[in-house]
Amino acid sequence: MGITRLAAACLARPSLFIVGATAAAVAMACVAAVALYEMRQDAFARARDSAENLSLILQRDIERNIEVYELSLEAAIDGVKEPAILHLPPAIRQRVLFDRSTNAQDIGSLFVTNAVGDVVFESRFATPRRLNLSDRDYFAIHQRSADAGLFISKPFSPHVTKAETSIGLSQRxxxxxxxxxxxxAGTLRLNYFRRLFDGMTLGDHGSITLIQSDGTVLMRRPYKREDIGQSIAGVPSFEPLIQSDNGCYIGTATLDGAQRLYSFRRIGKYPLIVVVGLALQDIYAQWTQRAWAIGGVVTVLDVLIIWMSVMFARLFRKxxxxENRLHxxxxxxxxxxVGNRRVLSSTLETEWKRASRDGRSLSVLMLDADNFKALNDRHxxxxxxxxxxxxAQCxxxxxRRPGDFVGRYGGEEFSVLLPSTDMKGAIKIAExxxxxxxxxxxxxxxxxxxxLSVSIGVATFDGMGSPAETSEQLLxxxxxxLYQAKAAGRNTIMPRQTHGEAAMVGDPWPST
Structure with a gap:
């Protein structure tokens, strides 16, 4: 029933087609927008999981390698404290003090120095080279403080191989x-971190950064030599890194200005932080392509729906x-x-039934143009x-009431239907x-x-008639x-008014 009423309303008001189609188009656009929003959220969630997984992998790999190096340093410290080892021949003493891990790729030499910084033992040579490391920060920190623990230095170029930037790991x-x-002390080439970072899948604009807890950059992908050793301690993007051991946030990179989703983790107990950044433009690249495709399709469909509704509305309006013209x-x-004879008859029947059902009066006026034949002949x-x-205009x-009706009965005759009007009221209107x-x-x-003049006949149904009465009888x-009015001299109303009121007479045309 509701669908039928809606269809009828649309047929009656073609503009509803456009309203309905516009509402459907808006609804379709809203559904597409919600779907695209959820797809965008999913893309971000997947990127966050990927960034966290990458940072975890890097954190564990770097932590494990530094722990191995730290164990090598501790083994060398224990060996130096044994007098028997110190009295061994140089070649044997070297093998005892330094294990084979020191020969691994990107691991530099291990040194044992005296109190003034002179190298007394070296992992790569049985007879150590004449080197003094007192100018290195990893020597100076232990010289000043007994609680430095494992110290990781700032990037530097080794005394021998100037080209290979390294960091020093030292203990007192x-x-x-x-x-x-x-x-x-030992050196670890930064090339180890570079190779490690290059093996990760980040997207075209992603980044990986290894920094010390004081903000010094040790390695970064994409690699720029001038970035190594810089400090980012004073920038806003550094603040979240020192407030927690791990986390995620969106920030703008200081070194290249790109906006990224960052996942960071502290490297165990060491003063190092690895930061994985996935560029937002890479995260949303596929989503953007799909959004354009889906948005384009929805837009075309919406335009097509609205255009078709406009066409349908025009068609139905015509x-x-x-139909209105035909009606x-x-x-x-x-x-x-005015109404024709057919409509007059149907309207009279309808009003008669209503008056009979409700017990209301119904009056009918029959009007005839006086001497119409003479008027035609003369003019x-x-x-x-x-x-x-x-x-008809008069x-x-x-x-003026909505229920009143006038129809042409035929020739020069008219009929007026006056619902809810008694004889007195009908005669007044007739006058x-x-x-x-x-x-x-x-x-x-x-x-x-x-x-011009008219003769008018009046008849009234009081609403209380017998069932045998019909509308045709009232007419x-x-x-x-009317015939009585014409017989009475035309330009008059029948029945005549009573109670001392004068009859309306006067014929502008001579009778023929």
């Missing part, structure tokens, strides 16, 4: 009284206009513009047509119509105006009253 040596006795032609008298049919139009102007027709001036063939009563 003490004598039997606990005084500073030197350091055990159909309605045509008007079928129900309206073409000359006078022609064109003037006769104008006279009928003028009479009737229409004097019946108004008669007076209005009398006051109408119609230009004739000569200079003299053409006089015949009005027609009979």
């Amino acid at each position: 040596l003490t004598d039997s009284q606990g005084h500073f006795a030197g350091v055990v 159909r309605l206009e045509m 008007l032609l079928a129900t309206t008298d073409s000359l006078t513009g 022609g049919h064109a003037i006769g047509d104008e006279a009928l139009k003028a009479i 009737i229409t102007k004097n019946i 108004n119509i008669r007076a209005a027709v009398m006051a109408t001036e119609l230009a004739g063939m000569g200079a003299q105006p053409v006089p 015949r009563k009005a027609d009979h009253s």
Whole structure:
């Protein structure tokens, strides 16, 4: 039932097609927007998981290698404290103090120095080279502090191989009284981190950065030599890195200005932080392509739906206009513009049934243009047509209620239906119509105006009639009253008014 009513409403008001189609288009666009939003959220969630997994892998790999190196340093410290080892031949002592891990790729030499920084033992040579490391920060820190633990230095170029930038890992040596006795130090080439980072899948604009807890950059992908050793401690993107051992955030890179999703982790107990950054433009690259494709399809469909609704609305509007014109032609008298005989009959029947059901009165006026044949003969049919139009206008102007109806009965006769109107009220309306027709001036063939008048018969159904009465009987009563009015001299109303009121008489045309 609801669908039927909606269809009927759309047929009655074609603009509803456009409204409905626009609502459907908006709904489709909203569904697509929600779907695209969820796809965007999914892309971000996958990228976050990927960044966290990469940072975890890198953290574990770097931590494991530094732990191995730290164990090598501790083994060398334990060996130096054994007098028996120190008295071994140099070649054997070298093998005992330094394990084979020191020969691994990207692992530099391990050194044992005395209190002034001179190298006394070296992992690569049985007879150590003449080197002094007192200028290195990893020596100076232990010389000043007994609690430095494993110290990781700033990037530097080794004394021998200047081209290979490295970092130093060192621990303090003490004598039997606990005084500073030197350091055990080793170098780790930064190329190890570079190769490790290059093996990760990041996207075209991703980055991996290894920094010290003081903000010093040790390695970065994409690699730029000038970035190594720089400090980012004062920039806003560094603050989240020192507030937690791990986490994720969106920030703008200081070194290249790209906006990325960052996942960071501290390397175990060491003062190192690895930061994996996935560029937002890479994260949303596929989503953007799909969004353009889906958005384009939805836009085309929406435009097509609205365009088709406009076309349908125009088609139905033309159909309605045509139906209205046909209905008007079928129900309206073409000359006078009032209802025709067929509509008059159906309207009378409807009003009769309503009056009978509700017990209300119904009055009928039958009007006839006086001496119409004489008017046609004297002034022609064109003037006769104008006279009928003028009479129809006078009737229409004097019946203003929505239920009142006027129809052309035939020839020069008109009929007026007055629902809920008694005899007295009907006679009053009839008098108004008669007076209005009398006051109408119609230009004739000569200079003299053409006089117009009507005779009116009135009949009323009081709503209490017998079931045998019909609407046709009421119409015949009005027609009979009309003939009485014409017989009484025309330009009058029948039945006549009573209670001392004068009858309306006066014939502008001689009887024929």
